[in-house]
Amino acid sequence: xxxxxxxxxxxxxxxxxxxxxxxxxxxxxxxxxxxxxxxxxxxxxxxxxxxxxxxxxxxxxxxxxxxxxxxxxxxxxxxxxxxxxxxxxxxxxxxxxxxxxxxxxxxxxxxxxxxxxxxxxxxxxxxxxxxxxxxxxxxxxxxxxxxxxxxxxxxxxxxxxxxxxxxxxxxxxxxxxxxxxxxxxxxxxxxxxxxxxxxxxxxxxxxxxxxxxxxxxxxxxxxxxxxxxxxxxxxxxxxxxxxxxxxxxxxxxxxxx
Amino acid sequence: xxxxxxxxxxxxxxxxxxxxxxxxxxxxxxxxxxxxxxxxxxxxxxxxxxxxxxxxxxxxxxxxxxxxxxxxxxxxxxxxxxxxxxxxxxxxxxxxxxxxxxxxxxx
Numbered sequence: 001x002x003x004x005x006x007x008x009x010x011x012x013x014x015x016x017x018x019x020x021x022x023x024x025x026x027x028x029x030x031x032x033x034x035x036x037x038x039x040x041x042x043x044x045x046x047x048x049x050x051x052x053x054x055x056x057x058x059x060x061x062x063x064x065x066x067x068x069x070x071x072x073x074x075x076x077x078x079x080x081x082x083x084x085x086x087x088x089x090x091x092x093x094x095x096x097x098x099x100x101x102x103x104x105x106x107x108x109x110x111x112x113x114x115x116x117x118x119x120x121x122x123x124x125x126x127x128x129x130x131x132x133x134x135x136x137x138x139x140x141x142x143x144x145x146x147x148x149x150x151x152x153x154x155x156x157x158x159x160x161x162x163x164x165x166x167x168x169x170x171x172x173x174x175x176x177x178x179x180x181x182x183x184x185x186x187x188x189x190x191x192x193x194x195x196x197x198x199x200x201x202x203x204x205x206x207x208x209x210x211x212x213x214x215x216x217x218x219x220x221x222x223x224x225x226x227x228x229x230x231x232x233x234x235x236x237x238x239x240x241x242x243x244x245x246x247x248x249x250x251x252x253x254x255x256x257x
Numbered sequence: 258x259x260x261x262x263x264x265x266x267x268x269x270x271x272x273x274x275x276x277x278x279x280x281x282x283x284x285x286x287x288x289x290x291x292x293x294x295x296x297x298x299x300x301x302x303x304x305x306x307x308x309x310x311x312x313x314x315x316x317x318x319x320x321x322x323x324x325x326x327x328x329x330x331x332x333x334x335x336x337x338x339x340x341x342x343x344x345x346x347x348x349x350x351x352x353x354x355x356x357x358x359x360x361x362x363x364x
Contacts, residue, residue, distance in 0.1 A: 014330040023333050027340040031347070038348040042355060059291065066287045073323050074280040081269045081276075241323040248315045251287070252308045256294035 007227045022235040026242050033246050036196050040253060043188045053189045054159040054257075056182065058112065062255035065108050066247060072101035073244045076211075076237045083230050088222055091233070095215045098240070102208040109201055116182040116190070120146060121157055122171055123178040130169050131157055144171045144179070193254055200250060203243045210236050279322045286315040 005017045013020060044052060079094035115133065122130045122144065132148010139145050149164045151157045180186055184194040214232050221229040290311045298304050320326045326333070353359060 013332045015332060020332070023336055027336050030340050031343060034344045035347060038351050041348075042351055046355070059294070063287060063291055067284055070280050070283045070287070073319065074276055077276045077323055078273055081273045084269045085266055238324050241319055244323070245316050245319045248283075248287075248319065249309075249312050252290050252294070252312050256290060257305055257308060 007225070007231060016231055018231055018235045019238075022238050026238065029242060029246075033196075033199075033249075036192070036199070037249065037253070040192050040196070043192065044257075047188070050155045050158060052158065053187065055162065056160075056189065057193070057255045058115075059255045061108055061112055062251050065105050066251050068101050068105050068108075069244045069247050072098045072105070073241050075101065076240050080230070080233050080237050083222075083233055088219075092215065092219075095211060095233075099208055099212060099215070102204055102211075106201065106204060109197065113194075116194075119182040120144075121151075121180055121182075122146070122176055124171065124175050125177045126175070129154065129157060130171060131160070132166060132169065135168070142173055144173060144176065145169070146171070196250060197254070200243070200246055203246070207236070207240050207243050211240065276322060279318050283315050283318060286311055286318075 003017070007016060009016050075094045075097040079091045079098065082090035082094060118133050118136075120132070120134050124130070129151040130146060130148055131151050132146035135145040135147060146169050147166050148169060149166055150169070151160070182190055184191045214229075214236055218232075219229070221232070290308055293304065293307045293311065296304075298307060326337075
């Protein structure tokens with residue numbers, strides 16, 4: 001049985017099936033991310049002054065990831081364009097760059113996540129506050145060693161000065177009153193940061209699996225039904241551009257504001 | 258092989274050039290966002306508005322050119338109009354529910 005409108009466009013809509021489907025899907029994605037962004041705005045606006053974290057994320061890494069995603073979007077579109085021109089080898093080349101960019105993006109994101117799970121704020125029984133990355137090799141049951149600095153107050157933890165010089169700090173375990181890392185349960189900011197960037201990462205992984213499947217295992221269709229194959233590449237590309245678009249909002253809201 | 262006409266081929270080549278220019282624009286927009294975040298415009302809300310305005314322009318460029326929304330069919334536009342309406346309603350309801358006079362305090 002032949003499924004109609006996999007290649008040719010319907011007279012009434014002017015669209016083929018996959019394109020109609022992917023745009024409906026993207027509309028639902030707008031609502032999904034929109035709900036999370038509205039939660040972010042609500043919590044951010046409602047936070048008391050000095051209680052919302054600032055400069056907790058490395059904006060340089062965020063900027064690098066932004067550029068990487070922009071490059072991947074371009075190579076994705078150029079790959080599709082080359083396929084339209086009939087050059088399968090160039091399509092394969094540019095789409096491979098797209099996938100490499102995605103892997104680099106995920107690598108940088110993993111590095112950031114790793115850092116957050118090893119970053120601790122330690123409140124001592126005498127009220128002093130230390131903040132920094134734990135040194136696992138030197139930390140024992142009796143003492144905790146971090147690379148970080150002393151903070152004057154919780155407000156300074158929330159908005160650390162840019163020129164803080166890090167040094168090795170050793171703290172006796174018996175002196176610690178509270179110790180909390182920068183993982184999701186820490187506060188609303190980390191909760192939303194991990195939820196939204198985590199969801200975005202899942203989209204990157206999903207997108208790249210689809211792009212890889214079309215690029216590799218399913219590329220036989222290029223010989224049997226090239227127009228349909230081009231359409232598949234196009235709708236996967238639409239999804240990929242959307243993932244880029246979402247990041248363009250995540251980057252300034254979490255890393256810069 | 259795909260049966261692309263001469264006209265289609267020229268269009269595709271033109272699009273590729275256009276996409277590269279857009280990508281440079283997007284990268285410049287990101288750098289500008291970095292700059293605005295380090296600049297004090299007088300108050301934090303103004304910084305937020307400027308930064309998000311640049312992000313919105315970038316998002317428009319991605320949607321319009323990379324996703325070919327500028328030359329898309331009417332049906333797609335109607336999907337997106339519906340989405341925008343529902344999105345605004347969703348945010349509106351959330352904020353409305355958070356207004357002080359609408360918060361119910363249980364004893």
